[in-house]
Amino acid sequence: MHASGEFEVKVTPQKADNADAEAGGFARLALNKxxxxxxxxxxxxxxxxxxxxxxxxxxxxxxxxxxxxxxRKGSFVLLHSAVMVGGVPRDWSITVVPESxxxxxxxxxxxxxxxxxxxxxxxxxxxxxxxx
Numbered sequence: 001m002h003a004s005g006e007f008e009v010k011v012t013p014q015k016a017d018n019a020d021a022e023a024g025g026f027a028r029l030a031l032n033k034x035x036x037x038x039x040x041x042x043x044x045x046x047x048x049x050x051x052x053x054x055x056x057x058x059x060x061x062x063x064x065x066x067x068x069x070x071x072r073k074g075s076f077v078l079l080h081s082a083v084m085v086g087g088v089p090r091d092w093s094i095t096v097v098p099e100s101x102x103x104x105x106x107x108x109x110x111x112x113x114x115x116x117x118x119x120x121x122x123x124x125x126x127x128x129x130x131x132x
Contacts, residue, residue: 003069003125005037014046026050031063039125041067043078051084058083062097072129074103078112096127105129 012030016022026048033043043065051057061080067073077100082092094112101108110127 001070001127001129003038003127004123005035005039006120006122007033007035007043009033009121011047027053031061033063033065035065035067035123037123039065039067039069039123041065041069045078047080053084055087056084069105069108069125069127069129072104074101074105074108076101076105076108 010032012032014028014030016024016026016028021028027050029047029049031043031045031047035041035043043063045061045063047059047061049057049059059080059082061078063078063080064075065078066075077097078094079097080094082089084090092114094114096108096110098109099107107130108127109129110125112123112125115122115124
């Protein structure tokens with residue numbers, strides 16, 4: 001199955017909460033998203049990133065998505081990762097964490113792609129749900 005639409009994202013820098021994390025020197029960011037389209041949901045999570053954020057680096061994030069997917073209500077968790085080389089994302093992966101689906105989204109599996117064009121964010125989500 002396929003879901004697509006646009007989303008808004010608010011990224012808020014966070015301060016490291018312990019000496020070891022601070023010594024790592026990674027950027028820590030809170031994520032707050034609002035998805036529109038086939039996925040009508042909010043996403044909340046946290047990202048760790050290295051590099052300058054515009055030409056080189058890497059990031060990982062965990063995001064809990066809560067709302068409805070093609071009319072089925074529940075929540076699930078996404079695992080994000082990517083590297084950036086020369087300002088271009090590479091090896092970008094967004095995957096549903098196995099067995100993280102709740103409610104009518106229990107058993108959800110899938111992968112997503114994010115596109116950023118003209119200052120707007122959009123998603124394409126290929127997924128599978130077990131029969132009701």
